[in-house]
Amino acid sequence: MSSSSQGPSLQILVLHGPNLNLLGQREPNVYGSTSLAEINKQIEEQARTLQVKVSCFQSNHEGALVDAIQAAWGQYQGLLINPAAYTHTSVAIRDAIAAVKLPTVEVHLSNIHQREAFRHHSYIAPIAVGQISGFGYYSYILGLQALVQHLGDRANTPS
Ligand code: DQA
Numbered sequence: 149m150s151s152s153s154q155g156p157s158l159q160i161l162v163l164h165g166p167n168l169n170l171l172g173q174r175e176p177n178v179y180g181s182t183s184l185a186e187i188n189k190q191i192e193e194q195a196r197t198l199q200v201k202v203s204c205f206q207s208n209h210e211g212a213l214v215d216a217i218q219a220a221w222g223q224y225q226g227l228l229i230n231p232a233a234y235t236h237t238s239v240a241i242r243d244a245i246a247a248v249k250l251p252t253v254e255v256h257l258s259n260i261h262q263r264e265a266f267r268h269h270s271y272i273a274p275i276a277v278g279q280i281s282g283f284g285y286y287s288y289i290l291g292l293q294a295l296v297q298h299l300g301d302r303a304n305t306p307s
Pocket residue numbers: 166167168230231232233234235255256257258259260267
């Protein structure tokens with residue numbers, strides 16, 4: 149059956165936080181050599197395989213990310229986010245996700261639990277469905293698969 153005959157597919161918002169626009173050039177020993185544009189292409193390819201729609205957005209600004217999360221309310225069914233440094237600092241991003249109640253998967257390229265102590269704490273993890281950390285750009289692919297699986301399970305669970 150084609151996706152069109154199954155009705156509108158799931159829409160997932162993919163958010164990238166600060167400094168991720170520099171991926172490929174930025175500390176490649178930590179974050180890999182894949183650029184953000186290439187990562188977005190891989191995410192879009194995976195989305196086609198999973199028959200979902202994705203929109204990808206990067207910002208270096210906390211307020212812009214909060215605005216994007218608020219605007220996702222009613223428009224998207226799930227959120228895949230690498231909050232980058234805001235993972236460890238942003239009550240505002242956490243509150244925005246809690247407010248819109250979008251099922252959220254948090255991803256990180258590096259294994260944040262293996263790094264400096266200040267990276268071990270995430271403000272987002274307690275309100276996320278789960279966290280995937282340490283698989284390079286593949287964390288996004290795993291995160292998208294996990295989110296789509298979670299949304300499918302939720303849709304099939306009788307209330
Ligand atoms: C990161 C990990 C964060 O600690 C860091 O501030 C980033 C990237 C990651 O993807 O590994 O900018 O989120």
